[in-house]
Amino acid sequence: MKINLTVLLFAFLGFISFSQERYNSESYNVTLDDLKSSTFVKDSTANALVIYEKGNSYVDKDEFNLRTEVQYKIKILKREGFNNANVIIHLYSSERSDEKATKIKATTYNLENGNVIKTNLNDKDIFTEKYDENHTLVKFALPNIKEGSVITYSYTLISRFMFNYKSWSFQSEIPKLHSEYTTSIPGNWDYNIKLIGGRQLFKNESKVEKNCLIVSRGGSADCSNSIYIMKDIPAFIEEDYMTTKSNYLARIEYELKTFQDFHGLKNDYTKSxxxxxxxxxxxxxxxxxxxxxxxxxxxxxxxxxxxxxxxxxxxxxxxxxxxxxxxxxxxxxxxxxxxxxxxxxxxxxxxxxxxxxxxxxxxxxxxxxxxxxxxxxxxxxxxxxxxxxxxxxxxxxxxxxxxxxxxxxxxxxxxxxxxxxxxxxxxxxxxxxxxxxxxxxxELETPSAIQYKVQVNLDDKEKLSGNVYVKNTGYHALNSRKAYYPNKETYLNKKQDKNINIEISNHQVLSEGKSNSDFIETYDIEYENSLTGDNIYLNPFIIKFFNENPFKLQERTYPIDFGYKDMYFYSFNLNFGEAYTVLETPKDLALNLPNGKGQLLISSSLLGNSLNTILRIKFNEAIYAPEYYPYLKEFMNKIVDIQTNSLILLKRK
Missing domain, CATH: 3.10.620.30 (C8orf32 fold)
Structure with a gap:
């Protein structure tokens, strides 16, 4: 039996990598394995990793404050992750009360010559800054940070603001192994609880604790005690074509529906x-x-x-x-x-x-x-x-x-x-x-569109010149109007700067009015070609819709939101006369996104002394679900490749 040694080698290396990652993600305690582990195979781009974090919110039985105890344990993997050692605690204040942060403790752990070195945060290095009339920031930076450090910090938040019970974010800009939130909510307070972001909880359990809160004159309340845990949470990385990240970050939020005091008086906060x-x-x-x-x-x-x-x-x-x-x-x-x-x-x-x-x-x-x-x-x-x-x-x-x-x-x-x-x-x-x-x-019924028609002549002296006709509709037209009408000269200069190999002249806007639904323009061009001996190499895409692929993530867990359906059309007609013959044209290609969600087509046709190349791109949806991301990523790769590497090769007769 033949054995593929390459496969075995990669499997062995993978085993070694995972065996080196023995993070203690079940506890706040720092272990030797936390310090020895130096990579995160699941996300090689991560510069830091939350090994463990926990929040615990409850109502204080003596003062009836909302208290939230938090703990964080973070591995610093790369120098770019040092900013995770700079901690900011946001506190809210009003005319009636202020939130407070107490019991702040922070420690940096390093492994030096086989010894564990602990460096504690000094109280004098904790600073308070007034942000605005309703917000105060508590700031501190953990000391002695290095690549490979493990940092821990904890504190307690004290708040009188029960209208919004303390929310908890399971996801952030760095990956997390374990995120846990426990809550104890007295029955007097009834909240709408929202789990946002679409990620599944590893654990979601609740039980009732009898008489958890006792007041004078025999008043008492039962508590709903809950535990929420998420594991192996990927970093949330923002990318083009999305709405605000708050729509997708995995978190839990609370909004008060009703409050009933111990005398039976009930206030409704959520209205119809x-x-x-x-x-x-x-x-x-x-x-x-x-x-x-x-x-x-x-x-x-x-x-x-x-x-x-x-x-x-x-x-x-x-x-x-x-x-x-x-x-x-x-x-x-x-x-x-x-x-x-x-x-x-x-x-x-x-x-x-x-x-x-x-x-x-x-x-x-x-x-x-x-x-x-x-x-x-x-x-x-x-x-x-x-x-x-x-x-x-x-x-x-x-x-x-x-x-x-x-x-x-x-x-x-x-x-x-x-x-x-x-x-x-x-x-x-x-x-x-x-x-x-x-x-x-x-929703918009009509797609926005960009249409280019380029007509170019190649004379017997190898000079390329012609005309460009552009018609934009929808949001593309809006963007063009907003760029053109306030400063026409700046608009034309920017267009010239984008096309350094092209000389633009006789620019005209054919559509009328700054709120016209279309934006139509035309201009003449002259541009250089690449000459090698008797051969002329010419890329027909003198104007590109996309200079690079905007989709670069390994995985995207939130929708691709273009906002509107989109169409692109590019026609390049080359008249090369009697002096040349065509040796090579751009390769024809037809590509579809799954379920007819988009189309890409490039085709070329030769008729006499004229070559016509057409590119059509259609995005048939305004919003694509995350499972379409790998297809869109490859779709965009093809578009960029076509625009960058398409070739027309002509030879002088």
Missing amino acids: WKTVDDELRKDANIGRQLAKSVDTEMLLTPEILNETDALKKAQRVYNYVQDNYTWNEEYKIFKEVSVKDLIKNKSGNVSSINILLHSLLDGAGIDVKPVLLSTRNNGFATKIFPVISEFNYLIVQASIDGKKYLLDATDKYLSFGDIPFKCLNGYGRLLDFKNGSDWIDI
Whole structure:
């Protein structure tokens, strides 16, 4: 029987590697194996590793504070991981109470000449810094850090803020072997508990402890004691095409639903949407501003008011608000909202501008409703129960001739029916104070697209010149308009800088208006070719959609969120006349993502003295599940390779 020695060698080396990694991930105690282990095979890129961490939250039986005891044991694998020895504890304060951090202890362990050297943190090296009026930072840095060090630190948090029970993050920017959180919650407090991030718990157990909390006059409460454990948690590494990482970091969070004191008095903190709708209807910054009528005849021209086509009228009202009022870059959707001040000052926050848009459209006979949403950087809004504080943006939905349009007048370059990219975060809450609010999907039916048509001539003196026609739609057009109209000269200079081998001239923008749905431009080009003897080597992709693959992770555990469906088209037509013959053209290729989720096609055709090469790329989904990541990664590799290495070889006759 033949034995593959190479396979055996790798298996042996793998065994050695794993045998060298004998981390004690079940305890806070530092062992000799923790110090001797020097690698982490599961993630060779990791510069540090959490071997063990534990949090324990409970209500103090004497002072009724919420106490959280935490312990961390971390291995420093590389110099780049030294920053994990710099610890910051965030404390919240209000007019009524302050959080405190006590019993801070920290130790660095090193193995030197076979001896374990312990270096303790001195109290004088613990610093307190006021961050803002509601936040204080406690900072310290563990001493004597080296590659191979193991650090431990622990402290106790004391808080009077029971509204939000202490949350716990199982995942961070470095991998973890063991993350454990135990809680003891008296029955007086009833919380909505959310496990976020989609990762499975290794252990999730709860039991009731009778009479865990006893007060004077015979009052007592039972406690729900829970233990949550996750193991082998990969590092969370941010990459392109994602919303905020808070949507995906594995963690547990709490929000108080009800509190009942020992006299039986019960307070409800989680409300129904019916209750919230009623509160918003009466709210001075939302409902009352929406209810106030505006003088449309004073603000709008007769041309707009007399327009009989509902869609055209809505578009003109929208353009009026866009052109005459400026967003002050503030969100503050639930405060400082005043349509009256906006009309006077010509500037206001998000709610003021879009509520004015809502009122003018309503006054013009258009069916409109406001929509609350959370932007991509703000995280997903909770759907299970109302959490108004999670919303940070307001837009308008207009219904015209059976079609719905989402509108935002804060951006002067947006087309009618478009909303900012930051608003593409899945869903929003449509407010209807008569029939009740409801969730709506924030989805785009039409893909955004980039289209290039390059026409090039190669004369008998080996000079390449021609014309480029570009048409952008959707968000690609929006980005181009925002780059072009504020400073046309800068726009053209940047375009020239991106194409150093090409000389651009006669640049023209053919589309009209800074809020036109398309952006169309054309320009002439001259560029150099690569000449070797009688041969000319030419890459047809003088303009590239992707210069590199944005997907570089070994594994991605969160969705690939482009925000919208996307299309790319590139046509390169080369007229080489009678002086040359074609020896080689780019290789044809057709590639599909699984389940028809995307297509890649490159093809070339030769007709007489003309060669035409076409590249089509389609992303048929706005959001791809993590299991599509390896396919998208390879898909992008192919795109970059095609654009970089495609070749046309011509020879002089």
